[in-house]
Amino acid sequence: MNGNEKEMKVYTERYALFDVDTRRLNEQVGGDWGLVLVEKAKVIEERLRRVMMWAKICGAREVISTCITTTQAMGGVEVRDGEGVWQLPVDGGVNVVEDLEGKRRFVVGRPCEGCREEKVEKRFYDVFAHHQSLAKLVEKIDADVWVVVGASFDFCLRVTAEGLVRLGQKVVVLEDVTLPSPRSTVESMQKTKDELSAIGVEWMGIDAFFEKIEAEVVQ
Numbered sequence: 001m002n003g004n005e006k007e008m009k010v011y012t013e014r015y016a017l018f019d020v021d022t023r024r025l026n027e028q029v030g031g032d033w034g035l036v037l038v039e040k041a042k043v044i045e046e047r048l049r050r051v052m053m054w055a056k057i058c059g060a061r062e063v064i065s066t067c068i069t070t071t072q073a074m075g076g077v078e079v080r081d082g083e084g085v086w087q088l089p090v091d092g093g094v095n096v097v098e099d100l101e102g103k104r105r106f107v108v109g110r111p112c113e114g115c116r117e118e119k120v121e122k123r124f125y126d127v128f129a130h131h132q133s134l135a136k137l138v139e140k141i142d143a144d145v146w147v148v149v150g151a152s153f154d155f156c157l158r159v160t161a162e163g164l165v166r167l168g169q170k171v172v173v174l175e176d177v178t179l180p181s182p183r184s185t186v187e188s189m190q191k192t193k194d195e196l197s198a199i200g201v202e203w204m205g206i207d208a209f210f211e212k213i214e215a216e217v218v219q
Helices: 039-058 070-075 094-098 116-121 134-141 153-166 186-198 206-214
Strands: 015-020 023-027 033-037 061-068 085-088 105-111 145-150 171-178 202-204
Touching: 015 039, 015 153, 023 061, 033 039, 039 061, 039 145, 039 171, 039 206, 061 134, 094 134, 105 134, 134 153, 145 153, 153 171, 153 186, 171 186, 171 206, 186 202, 202 206
Parallel strands: 015 061, 015 145, 061 105, 085 105, 145 171, 171 202
Antiparallel strands: 023 033
16 A cells, blocks of 8 residues: 555554644635644655545544644634644633544644743643643544654654553554654654653554555455
8 A cells, every 4th residue: 555545445443643743733815724734844745645645545533733822722713724624722622522523633732832941841742731622532533543643753742652652542653754853863762762662652664554554454
């Protein structure tokens, strides 16, 4: 499977996708809000789009975490990005989570304002720490496996994987669809990988992942 096939795929396991900080909210012509790829993510754009296309084809629900301003967080702006995208406001979102019928993609923002020290102190990099309804959304999606991709390997991506594991979820990180944190080193990324492996996170390359799940196709 190359991620570009158009036929519907049904697998023996239910998959969901968690995309960490590769996209941002952007106000478009006419005042609508959409999602745009951040500049740093363009180096993994081809692989990222393969994963996104796969999720769309098999109907996997997709959670997209992104940095947002205070205005965006509290205003609960409506996001229009092709097929329906639902935003969970930082201070709520319970109504969105209660009924997932017809909802596949969810934007969950986290604060991004302030200096680096403030962001670290307040755990602005931890989307689970700033969303009252995110844990419930994960529960409602009820996936057998969460596929995690995205940015800020040692911070945002790490705590996202940890948060999913805390909720009892099985997690697979596609290592070649990730990006380092601004201050990552080879040593820090290996430490992160080892620590996540120790709590049960599985690591795969995108080609190996698609090859594995192709064997699971039941329709």
